[in-house]
Amino acid sequence: MFNYLQWGRRCSAGALWALAVWGVGAGAQTTPPKAAAAAAGAAAGVPVVSQLWHVDYDVAADGKSSVAYATQHQVAHASALERMKSFSFSYSAGIQTAQILEAYTLKADGRRIPVPPTNYQTVVSDGRDGAKPLFSDRTRISVVFPDLAVGDSVGMRYRIDDKEPIFPGAFSVVQGFSPYGVHEDSRVTIRAPKGLNLRFEAHGLQEQPPVQDGDATVRQWRYQNTTPKAWDEADAGIWRLDESPVLLASTFADYESIARAYGERALPKARPTPRIEALAQSIVGAQTDPRERARLLYEWVSTQITYGGNCIGVGAVVPRDVDVVLDNKMGDCKDHATLLQALLTAVGVRSEQVLINAGELYDLPTTPVVSTVNHVINYLPDFKMYLDATAKQVPFGYLPGSAYAKPVIHVGADKALASIPPGSADLTEQRAHTSIQIAADGSAKGSLQASFKGLAAAQMRSYMADLQGDGERDFVRNMLASGGFKGQGVLDRGDLAPAKELSDSYSFSITFEIAKYLQAGKRGAFVLAPVLNLPMGIARLAEAEEKHLPRRRTGCYGYHSYETYDVELGAGVAFNRVPPNLQTRNQALNYSATYQRTTNGYKVSREVHDTTPQGLCTPEYAAQWNNEVKPIAQNLQSQIFYQRGEPAKEQARGQTKGAQKGQARGAAKGPAKAPGKVQPKKR
Numbered sequence: 001m002f003n004y005l006q007w008g009r010r011c012s013a014g015a016l017w018a019l020a021v022w023g024v025g026a027g028a029q030t031t032p033p034k035a036a037a038a039a040a041g042a043a044a045g046v047p048v049v050s051q052l053w054h055v056d057y058d059v060a061a062d063g064k065s066s067v068a069y070a071t072q073h074q075v076a077h078a079s080a081l082e083r084m085k086s087f088s089f090s091y092s093a094g095i096q097t098a099q100i101l102e103a104y105t106l107k108a109d110g111r112r113i114p115v116p117p118t119n120y121q122t123v124v125s126d127g128r129d130g131a132k133p134l135f136s137d138r139t140r141i142s143v144v145f146p147d148l149a150v151g152d153s154v155g156m157r158y159r160i161d162d163k164e165p166i167f168p169g170a171f172s173v174v175q176g177f178s179p180y181g182v183h184e185d186s187r188v189t190i191r192a193p194k195g196l197n198l199r200f201e202a203h204g205l206q207e208q209p210p211v212q213d214g215d216a217t218v219r220q221w222r223y224q225n226t227t228p229k230a231w232d233e234a235d236a237g238i239w240r241l242d243e244s245p246v247l248l249a250s251t252f253a254d255y256e257s258i259a260r261a262y263g264e265r266a267l268p269k270a271r272p273t274p275r276i277e278a279l280a281q282s283i284v285g286a287q288t289d290p291r292e293r294a295r296l297l298y299e300w301v302s303t304q305i306t307y308g309g310n311c312i313g314v315g316a317v318v319p320r321d322v323d324v325v326l327d328n329k330m331g332d333c334k335d336h337a338t339l340l341q342a343l344l345t346a347v348g349v350r351s352e353q354v355l356i357n358a359g360e361l362y363d364l365p366t367t368p369v370v371s372t373v374n375h376v377i378n379y380l381p382d383f384k385m386y387l388d389a390t391a392k393q394v395p396f397g398y399l400p401g402s403a404y405a406k407p408v409i410h411v412g413a414d415k416a417l418a419s420i421p422p423g424s425a426d427l428t429e430q431r432a433h434t435s436i437q438i439a440a441d442g443s444a445k446g447s448l449q450a451s452f453k454g455l456a457a458a459q460m461r462s463y464m465a466d467l468q469g470d471g472e473r474d475f476v477r478n479m480l481a482s483g484g485f486k487g488q489g490v491l492d493r494g495d496l497a498p499a500k501e502l503s504d505s506y507s508f509s510i511t512f513e514i515a516k517y518l519q520a521g522k523r524g525a526f527v528l529a530p531v532l533n534l535p536m537g538i539a540r541l542a543e544a545e546e547k548h549l550p551r552r553r554t555g556c557y558g559y560h561s562y563e564t565y566d567v568e569l570g571a572g573v574a575f576n577r578v579p580p581n582l583q584t585r586n587q588a589l590n591y592s593a594t595y596q597r598t599t600n601g602y603k604v605s606r607e608v609h610d611t612t613p614q615g616l617c618t619p620e621y622a623a624q625w626n627n628e629v630k631p632i633a634q635n636l637q638s639q640i641f642y643q644r645g646e647p648a649k650e651q652a653r654g655q656t657k658g659a660q661k662g663q664a665r666g667a668a669k670g671p672a673k674a675p676g677k678v679q680p681k682k683r
Contacts, residue, residue, distance in 0.1 A: 046182050046228050047080035048073050051153060053186040057173065061193050063165030063251070072106070072155040075148065076182075084154055088142040093124070094132075094313035095164040101157040103143045108151035119144040134328075136311040166317055167261045171198070172250035172369045179204075179229040179244055186223040188247050191216050197251060201367035204245030221247050237552035238616060240363045241372075252368040255409050256416040259355065261370075263411040265318045266353060270338045272346040276322060280346035290349050294380055295396040297343045299502050301389040305339065306330050317370070333358075333390040337376040340389045344380075352379045354386065355409040356420075362553070362616055364407045364417075373409055381413075386420055393458040395504035398427065401455065401557060405615025423614030425558025427504075429453035430536040434565045436517075438601075440572035440644050444517035448530060451507035454559075456535050461506040464493040476510050479532045487514035518573075518642060525639035528565060528604060536561045538606050541591075542636035544629045550619055557614035558588075565604040572645050575602060579638035586628040588612055588621070593635055608632075 052072035059065045075084050091098040103115035121142040127133040145154045165171070175188050188205075192198050194217055205221040212218075223245050241248070252258050272280070283300045284293045308330035310320060319334040322342055331339065337353045344351040357364075358375035365372065377388040377399075386408075391400045404423040409416050429452065436446035452460050467475060476489030489512035500506075512531055518524060529539035538561050569575065578595040590609040595602055612625070 045230070046180070047075070047077035048084060049076050049182045049184065050186060051184050052155070053183060054189070055175065055187070056189045057191065057249075059171050059190060059192040059196065059198070061169075061196055063168055063170045064162035065165075065171055066159060066161040068157075068159040070155075070157045072153050074153040075150050078150050081148065081150060084145070085148050086142055086144045087154065087156060088140055089158065089160075090138045090140040091160045092137055092311065092313050092316075093139045094137045095166070096160055096162055098139070098141065098160045099158065100141065100143070101159065102155070103145070103157075104155050105145045105148050106153040106155060107147070108149070113146050115143055115145060119146060133312060135309050137313060138311050164314065166314055167370065170251050170257075170261055170370075171196075172248075172252055172371070174241070174246065174248045174365075174369045174371060176241070176244055176246040177204075177223050177225070179225065180231055181225070182228050183223055183225045187220060189218065189220045190249055191218045193217075197253075199250050199252075199367050201242075201248040201365060202246070203242040205247055233548045234551040237550045237554040238360055238362050239552065241361070241365050243552075248365055248367040248369050250367050250369050252370070255364065255368045258368055258370055258373065259409045259411045259413075259416045262317060262355065263353070265314075266334065266338060267412055269319050269321060270341040270345065270353070272342050273322070275326070276342045277346045279326070280343045283343070284347050291383055293347050294344060294349050294351075294383070294385075297347070297349075298340060298387050298389055298396050301336055301340045301343065302392065302394065303501055304329055305336055305389070307390065307392075308332060308335075310335070333376045336389040337378050340378050340387070344378075350381055352381065352413050353377075353411040354379045355411065356403065356406055358402075360402070360555075362406055377403070377408075379408075379410060393462045393502070394455060395458050395502045398455050398504065399423070401614060402555065404557075405613075422616075423557060425560065425609075425611050425613065427454045428456060428536070428557065428559040428614075429561070430456065430534060430559070431562045432530050432534055432537075432564075434530055434563075435568075436531075436565065437568040437570065438517060438573050439570040442516050442518035442644060443514060445511075445513045446531075447509060447511045448532060449507065449509040450530075450532070450534055451505070452535075453505050455504075457504050457506035458502055460508070460535070461494070461496065461500070461503070464508055465496050465501075467491075467493065476512055480512065480514060483531060483533060484519075485514045485531065486516065487512055489513060518644060522645050523641075523643045525641045527637070527639055528567075530563065536608075538563050538608050539636055541608065541629055542633050544626070544633055549623055549626060553616045553618055554622060555615070556612050556617035556622075558610040558612035559608075560610070561608045563604075563606045565602070566598075567601040567604065569601040574643050575640055576643055577641040578602065579635055579640070582631065582635045584628070584631060588625050589628045589632070591632045591635075 050071075050073055052070060054070040056068040057065050058067075073084065075081055087103075089098075100120070105113040105115070107113065121144075123140040123142075125133050125136045125138055141158075143156065148154065171192075177183060177186060190198070190200075191213065194212075194215055200219065202221050205223050208220040208222065210217055210219050225245075252261070280297060284296050287293050287296060305325065306329060308328070310316065310332045317334075319338040320331060322335075322339050325331040325335045325339050341351045341353055354377045355373035356375050356377055357373055361372055375390075377386055377390070379386050385397060386399055386403070387396070388394060388399055388403060394400060399420070401423075404420055407417065407419050410418055431451045433449045434446060435448075436444050438444045472491060472493070475491045477487065480487040480489070489510050492509045494506060494508040510532065514531070518526065520526070527539065527542070530537060536559050579593065581594045583592045584590055588611055590611075591607065593604075593606045595604050612621075617625070
């Protein structure tokens, strides 16, 4: 149910969320090391103390900026020693220059050791024979600090100057601080022309009075945190930018302005050319239905255009020409979205490009900042459908799970701001049927058929298609071993035809033989579950009630899972007691489990119907869900008690008596309440 905070790395104009140990700052002075600070940091479980963290932005009217950094960090614990011995930063050589002004190690006894020229490494990204590089023009500079020990500090002063703004006439930045770190002296200073309409938004920072410096206005914000917050499991979840110390600054008046700035250079590249028109027609063929045309074009772009980043100057925010993308069959998110829009336009299907955050930002801040929307997808207004052709293994009409319920900015639309609706639980389904024969010696053999609907279908098909050679041959043995069984079997990977690559339905099957399925001897107990760990296995809910309750919103989703078992008991094997039947009816989660005696064994059926929409869940919803899942977890934890090697007469008597008791208990207990939820594997 819950997806925890993960910030993805993207090539963008600025840092989306600066929570790293290293800060950016300006200032010629450095602070002497303090043994007390190091001791306090170590005692608080913080391995590095930020003694100095200054960044100065000097913004020009045309949107260019010069950024000066000054940092000094003290190693408070040996666990941080190795990573603090070096520091790296990068810049776009096409539109920026950079220089290191100073780098040093400050020993605990006050000695200052300058970094020698031999301790620097510069890695340049370039093309061949004077041509521009294809992916990145970023130059990376690394520094290694000499003679560093616990209690010492490392210091840096460097600057990065723009030769060209990422957006002409515009500037925006977001700078954040971690409440879990020690900050003794952190400052952000912005110097800008008086006539430049800069908007500011700060949370948890000390704002200083503005200072006039000639034709410029200087603004500064300070942050100090000598008592860091201790991480708690309940802190996991979706954070808003304003929940931590943060500064946002922007010349953009609104998010429509960001959409226009992006669209001015992106949308002209989406106009169909003769090459695009010919390609689009070859893909759709005789198909006349607009939705089917859109599906064919989406699937072609998704499967034929691989990912290739563009971190070359303004290429971070400007798509490549579609001819370059087609020649190489490669592009980043902007290229995928622009190419798909051009192809759709060529066959008369309306579409828009849409800006979205690719990480865990579900709330756009009041102050519009470009780096909060760092991914591009498409929207088909005639079908009210969002598409992400960059993401792989995503069927037409679906999105990656983290995209639902997010705010978006439509480019070129009458209304720019919108939100992607939550995803429906009815789009995700898993069915598993197990036939198993258990012998008196505890061994078992049988088969498992598994089918999937939705995003999980394409992802499972992709996983199976990647299995080759030993991986395919040993799949069943390895999967059984991961579940604690020693056995073997044969995998049938199902329909892997290229035409089905992005289908939203898929199935596979296995046959298996397990040496010791009943592992506890002549008498024992076990929990019934599929012999393979499946993405939406119902048995996973058995552990759900043990999870902590979040204090903030979390990513969540719903699904339907069906499991049936035909259990055949060999001569000399008896089930003395089975779990009670159970049926629940709740607001979020419905569950049913039945155990029915057959002529030579049992037929077991379990179903989970989680109606939670895919997107965000509040803490209150999570608490309700957790209450609903408890009786389900208890039922799934219930074991089947068995005996083997007994005379046939005693075996039959034990089975009948045990089944009657179990069913009577289930009927007496009646329906119970429950909630719960599982997360399928992420790719």
